[in-house]
Amino acid sequence: MDVTVYGVGNQELMANLVDEHMEGVERSTVLGGAYLAMKAAEAGHDVILCDPRMDLPEEARALLEDAGVELSTDDETGAEHGEVHVFFTPFGGTVPLVKELMDSFREDAVLATTCTCPPMALYYGCERELRTERKDLGVSSFHPAGIPGVETQTMILVASDKAEEADVELATREQVERLLNLAEDMGFMAVELDPELVPVVGDMGIVMTVRIMQAIVHFFQIAKICGAPDEMIEEQVINVLSSMAYLIAKEGLDVFYRFSGDVLYRSLVNMALEEMGARIAECFHDNYVDLMEGTPETMRELSTMMVPPSVLAEEVEEVAGKAPVE
Structure with missing residues (x-):
């Protein structure tokens, strides 16, 4: 199979991240997009990086x-080469690059995003071209769900050919199978997911995804102890998640100053109806109550990593067009 990988990845940044924060975890000398290219070549594929x-x-x-990877500084060369195109490109760089190379991609190629661009964002960002002059191209993902080249990174998330919620066909079945087969050839567990779920499962937000799912399961157990019907449980889950999402979208993480840690704790202990609930309440009291008693200024320390929503919207529109923002 002819494979093109775009972007070697910041080797120094990734190496330092592993060495300083993942104690005891082994890593390859080659990381990121470069590692994906090397593994594909070692599996017998014809690879340009x-x-x-x-x-x-x-x-x-x-x-x-030594693995047989051809190194090129010319993206056009890679576009003409690949049946599979894997984009390990910087954040915000995938859609502009694909637009630039749109006329050069080999016929019937599949364009696969990784951790820096959701497959749906690529599709909507290039929707006009994909619906007109390049109907032959497919969009999917080759998401490593981790840093390629680190021993804990063991799977590749491949987006299905259809986004069920959006009712959009992103690729042909054969194009998706191409990616699944490539991942398996490279020694990874190949996992097919709905395109809209790939970033939720694969990106660093998995830290929130898993904790939220744990919280919902725990809430279900508590609510059942209280005799709550399923409809009420579902309504409260939707209310909490949608309210938090709305507030953060409106104000960023600064919104947490609205919440008193002491008030939250006093309410929470009334729902500590079993051992897990008691442990959660104790953990919250010991680690978060004082932190959440800060002013808007001190609470802002929690949101230094958060892009202001208006700026984020402008950035998304610039990169991917109005559709994802809307």
Whole structure:
């Protein structure tokens, strides 16, 4: 199979992240998009790795060349080559690059995003071209759900051919199978997901996804102890999640200053009806009550990583068009 990978990935950043924050976890000398290219080549595929900068340590470069990866600083060369295109490109860079290469992609190729661009964002960002002159191209994902080249990164998330909620056909069945087969050839567990679920499961937001699911299961257990009907349980889950999403979208994480940690705790202990609930209440009291008693200014420390919603909307519109924003 002819494979093109775009973006080597920031080797130094990823190496430091693993070495400093993932104690005891082994990693390859080659990481990120470069690692995906190397594994595909080692599996017997014809691989071009494209990056205008090609910022690689000499040892990593040698390993890639030994594996048979062709290194190129010309994205056009990669576009003409691949049956599969994997974009390990910087945040905000995938849609503009795909638009730039749209006329050069090989016929019937599949364009696969990774962790920096959801497949739905790529589709909507290039919808006009994909619905007109390049109907042959498919959109999917080759999401590593981790840092490629780290021992804990063991699977690839591939987006299905159809987005059920949006009722949109993103790719043909054969194009999706192409990606699944490639992932398995490379030694990964290949997992097919609805396109809208790929970032929810694969991105670093998985920390929230899992905790939210745990919270819902725990709430269900507590609500059943109280004799609440299923309809009431579902309504309260929707109310809490939609309210939090609305408030954060409106004000960013600064919104937490509205909540008193002490008031939350006093309410929470009344729902500590079993051992897990008691442990959660104790943990919240010991670790979060004082933190949440801050002013808007001190609480802002919690939101330094949050892009203001209006700025985020403008950035998304610039990169992917109005449809994702709407």
